[in-house]
Amino acid sequence: MLINKRTKGDLIVLDVAEKRVDAAIAPDLKEYIAELAKQGATKVLLDLAAVEFMDSSGLGAVVAGLKSMGGRGELAVCNVHGAVADLFKLTRMDRVFTKYATVDEAMAAIG
Amino acid sequence: MRILVVDDSPPMRRIITTILRKAGYDVEEAEDGVEAWNLLRVNGARFVVCDWQMPRMDGLELARRIREAKFENYIYFILLTARDQKSDLVAGLDAGADDFFSKPVNKDELLVRIRAGKRILDLEHGLEERNRKLNEAHDKLQIAYATIEKDLQSAATMQRALLPEPATLGAILFDWLYYPSLFVAGDMFGYYCLDGNERYIGFYHLDVAGHGIPASLLSFTLNKVLLPSRGESSIVSRADDASGLGSGDGDTFVPPELVVAGLNETFQGQGSSAMQYFTMVYGVIDLETRRLTFCQAGHPYPMLLKRAEGRVNPVGIAGVPVGMVPGINYESTTQDLDKGDRLFLYSDGITECENVKGEAFGEEQLRRLLQDGIDLPLGEVKERLGGALRAWKGDDSYKDDVTLLALEWTGS
Numbered sequence: 001m002l003i004n005k006r007t008k009g010d011l012i013v014l015d016v017a018e019k020r021v022d023a024a025i026a027p028d029l030k031e032y033i034a035e036l037a038k039q040g041a042t043k044v045l046l047d048l049a050a051v052e053f054m055d056s057s058g059l060g061a062v063v064a065g066l067k068s069m070g071g072r073g074e075l076a077v078c079n080v081h082g083a084v085a086d087l088f089k090l091t092r093m094d095r096v097f098t099k100y101a102t103v104d105e106a107m108a109a110i111g
Numbered sequence: 112m113r114i115l116v117v118d119d120s121p122p123m124r125r126i127i128t129t130i131l132r133k134a135g136y137d138v139e140e141a142e143d144g145v146e147a148w149n150l151l152r153v154n155g156a157r158f159v160v161c162d163w164q165m166p167r168m169d170g171l172e173l174a175r176r177i178r179e180a181k182f183e184n185y186i187y188f189i190l191l192t193a194r195d196q197k198s199d200l201v202a203g204l205d206a207g208a209d210d211f212f213s214k215p216v217n218k219d220e221l222l223v224r225i226r227a228g229k230r231i232l233d234l235e236h237g238l239e240e241r242n243r244k245l246n247e248a249h250d251k252l253q254i255a256y257a258t259i260e261k262d263l264q265s266a267a268t269m270q271r272a273l274l275p276e277p278a279t280l281g282a283i284l285f286d287w288l289y290y291p292s293l294f295v296a297g298d299m300f301g302y303y304c305l306d307g308n309e310r311y312i313g314f315y316h317l318d319v320a321g322h323g324i325p326a327s328l329l330s331f332t333l334n335k336v337l338l339p340s341r342g343e344s345s346i347v348s349r350a351d352d353a354s355g356l357g358s359g360d361g362d363t364f365v366p367p368e369l370v371v372a373g374l375n376e377t378f379q380g381q382g383s384s385a386m387q388y389f390t391m392v393y394g395v396i397d398l399e400t401r402r403l404t405f406c407q408a409g410h411p412y413p414m415l416l417k418r419a420e421g422r423v424n425p426v427g428i429a430g431v432p433v434g435m436v437p438g439i440n441y442e443s444t445t446q447d448l449d450k451g452d453r454l455f456l457y458s459d460g461i462t463e464c465e466n467v468k469g470e471a472f473g474e475e476q477l478r479r480l481l482q483d484g485i486d487l488p489l490g491e492v493k494e495r496l497g498g499a500l501r502a503w504k505g506d507d508s509y510k511d512d513v514t515l516l517a518l519e520w521t522g523s
Contacts, residue, residue, distance in 0.1 A: 026386070055463070056318075056320035056321065056388075056432075057320060057321055057386065059320075060435075061386065063436065064380075089429060090410075091390070091432050092429050093431075095439065
C-alpha cells in the first residue's frame with residue numbers, strides 16, 4: 001500500500017496513492033490509521049485524490065480507522081470524487097465523517 | 112561411510128581396501144560387476160570405486176545399470192582406469208561415472224577424490240532430506256485443502272437450503288438469481304408472511320462486506336435473525352399490537368426503518384473492527400392497501416418498474432450500512448404497487464461485475480435490461496440478466512457474490 005504522510009501542525013495528511021482501495025489493501029490501511037492513533041494522532045485527513053475505486057472492504061477500513069481514533073480524534077476525508085463519491089453518497093458517509101473539497105479547505109477548518 | 116571396491120584383481124583390491132580402511136572407511140569388496148550389482152541391491156552402499164575392465168560385467172556396464180535403476184539415494188561412482196584417452200573419459204561419463212582415477216594407485220589422490228565425492232553425497236543427502244520434508248508438507252496441505260473444500264461444499268449446500276423457493280405470497284410473486292463467488296456467499300435474501308392474517312409480506316436482500324467464509328457466517332446468522340416468529344417477538348414482528356400498525360389479531364410487523372435500526376444496534380462490530388458490516392434493503396408490503404414500504408442501508412438503490420409509466424427507475428433513500436456506527440436513524444420510502452409493477456433488489460456484485468477490459472456492468476445497463484423485459488415474464492427477465500452477466504464477465508466465476516431478488520404484484 002502506498003501512502004504519503006505529511007504533517008501540518010497537528011494535522012496529519014495521508015495521501016492515499018492507490019487507484020483502488022479494496023480487499024487487497026484494506027487491512028493495511030486500517031492498521032496504518034490505528035497505528036497513528038496509538039501514537040497519539042488526533043487529527044487525520046485522508047486525501048483520496050488518487051483513489052478511483054473503493055469497495056466495501058475499503059470503506060470498512062476507513063470507518064475502522066475513524067473508530068480507532070476514539071472519541072477524542074477526528075478523521076476527515078477530502079478530494080472524494082467519481083465512484084468513491086457515489087459510494088459515499090449511497091452509504092451516507094456524510095453522517096459518519098466530515099468531508100472537505102480540498103486539503104486547503106480542510107486545513108482552514110481543522111488545521 | 113561404506114565404500115564398495117570392485118576389481119577382478121585381488122592384489123589391486125587389497126591395496127585400495129587397505130588405504131581406505133586406514134583412513135577410517137567401512138569397505139566391502141566385489142570381484143566383478145555382477146557381484147557388485149548384487150551387493151548394491153541388498154546393502155545400499157552409496158559409494159563405489161570400480162575397475163573398468165572386468166569379466167562378466169565391466170565398470171561401464173555397472174555404472175549404466177546403477178543410473179538406470181534409480182536408487183532412492185544417489186550412488187557416487189569412481190571409475191578406475193589405466194587409460195587416459197579423451198574418448199574413454201567421454202564413454203565413462205556417459206555411462207554415469209562421477210569421477211576417474213588412474214592406476215597406479217596414489218594414496219593421497221585416492222583419498223582426496225573420495226572426500227570430494229563424500230561432499231557431493233552430503234549435499235545430495237541434504238537435498239533429499241529437504242525434498243522429503245517438502246513432500247510431506249505438500250501431502251499434508253493437499254489433505255487439508257481437500258478437507259476444506261469438502262467442508263465448503265457442504266456449507267454451500269446448507270446455505271442454498273436457506274434460500275426460499277421462488278413463490279407467490281398473496282399477490283406477490285418472488286423470484287431470484289444467486290451466484291456465490293466462493294462456494295458460499297455473503298449475500299442473503301428472504302421473504303415471508305409477517306402475520307397470521309397473511310396481510311403483511313416482509314422481504315429483505317443483504318450483502319455482508321467481503322465474501323467467502325467470514326461473510327457467509329454472518330449471513331447465516333442474519334437469515335435466522337430476520338425470520339418472523341409466530342406468537343413471539345422477533346426483530347421483524349411483534350406478538351402484541353404495541354406499534355399500532357398491525358392487523359389487530361396478535362402478530363404485527365415492525366416498521367422497516369426500525370428493523371434496520373435494531374439490526375444496526377445488535378450487529379455493531381467488536382472494538383474498532385468496523386470491517387464487518389452489511390448493506391441491506393428490508394421492506395414490507397401491505398396486501399390490503401398495496402403499499403410497499405422499504406428501508407435502504409448502504410445497499411444499491413432498488414429498481415422499480417411502474418408498468419403504467421413504462422419505465423424502470425432507481426428508488427429509495429440512501430442510508431448508512433448496518434453495523435458500522437451505532438445510533439443511526441434510518442428512513443423508509445413508500446410506493447403504491449399496481450398490477451404488473453416490479454421491484455428488483457440486487458447486490459453490487461452485479462453492477463461492479465467487470466468484463467475483460469475492466470469495465471463495470473453498471474447501473475444503467477442493469478436498468479435498461481430490466482426495462483427491456485417489461486413485457487416478458489419475470490422468470491425470463493431473470494434468466495436474461497444471468498445470461499447478460501455471464502456474457503459480460505466471459506465466464507461464470509464471479510469475484511463478488513451476484514444476487515438479485517425480484518418481486519412482482521401479480522394481483523388485479
